[in-house]
Amino acid sequence: MPIAHSGCLDPENFKEFKLVKRQQLSHNVAKFTFELPTPTSALGLPIGQHISCRGKDSQGEEVIKPYTPTTLDSDVGYFELVIKMYPQGRMSHHFRELRVGDYLAVKGPKGRFRYQPGEVRAFGMIAGGSGITPMFQVARAILENPKDTTNVHLIYANVTYEDILLKEELDSLAAKYPGRFKVYYVLNQPPEVWDGGVGFVSKEMIQTHCPAPAPDIRVLRCGPPPMNKAMTGHLDALGYSPDMQFQF
Numbered sequence: 001m002p003i004a005h006s007g008c009l010d011p012e013n014f015k016e017f018k019l020v021k022r023q024q025l026s027h028n029v030a031k032f033t034f035e036l037p038t039p040t041s042a043l044g045l046p047i048g049q050h051i052s053c054r055g056k057d058s059q060g061e062e063v064i065k066p067y068t069p070t071t072l073d074s075d076v077g078y079f080e081l082v083i084k085m086y087p088q089g090r091m092s093h094h095f096r097e098l099r100v101g102d103y104l105a106v107k108g109p110k111g112r113f114r115y116q117p118g119e120v121r122a123f124g125m126i127a128g129g130s131g132i133t134p135m136f137q138v139a140r141a142i143l144e145n146p147k148d149t150t151n152v153h154l155i156y157a158n159v160t161y162e163d164i165l166l167k168e169e170l171d172s173l174a175a176k177y178p179g180r181f182k183v184y185y186v187l188n189q190p191p192e193v194w195d196g197g198v199g200f201v202s203k204e205m206i207q208t209h210c211p212a213p214a215p216d217i218r219v220l221r222c223g224p225p226p227m228n229k230a231m232t233g234h235l236d237a238l239g240y241s242p243d244m245q246f247q248f
Helices: 090-097 129-143 168-178 203-209 225-237
Strands: 015-026 029-035 051-054 060-069 077-086 105-108 124-129 149-158 182-186 217-222 245-246
Touching: 015 077, 029 105, 051 090, 051 203, 060 090, 060 149, 060 245, 077 090, 077 129, 124 129, 124 203, 129 168, 129 217, 182 203, 203 225, 217 225, 225 245
Parallel strands: 124 149, 124 217, 149 182, 217 245
Antiparallel strands: 015 029, 015 105, 029 077, 051 060, 051 105
């Protein structure tokens, strides 16, 4: 029986989870830690799937938005969300107002992504902005599973250095699994001293930093709609067939 069946989520009904810690990571990013019913409870979220969160916008209207926890089911007793809060974001307003002791309404799991360890030889990942969260979750699950030998190649694009989410965690994975996990950062407005990519993710960057097209590889995409569209064009042009691509 999949672990999802023994978790705390309900795909049909919202359940309330208590906020026990809120950590500000930058001016517009915070990490929210929510308590599960017992210290040994698992959320019950299959790898690469997400949850729906319900809240109120600044007008008091109900809003529902998908988010991917950065924790895995091996992290028992709690789950975490790293949230980038946008000035006009309707659900961003709800998270800005959320205080320790408050409850968040959640349902799930949701998503089309399915993964069995060892299913592919390597993953290419192309993420933009907060689209890093499903990539981080999948990468962590693969790398921390001693029976999974899949390699992961991540291209992560942002506007500025300060916009990079989970950089410490990503660099830590790269240091811990040097032969299996590589991350290449791309910035549209890089600092003066910068050894990563500059501008937008190009076909050349994908050729250099992602596994070449093959039946046993897959490239995952998650970013703003214009970026996803551009990446689809690049991948198609480079010979990645539709079944080698997946968009969160």
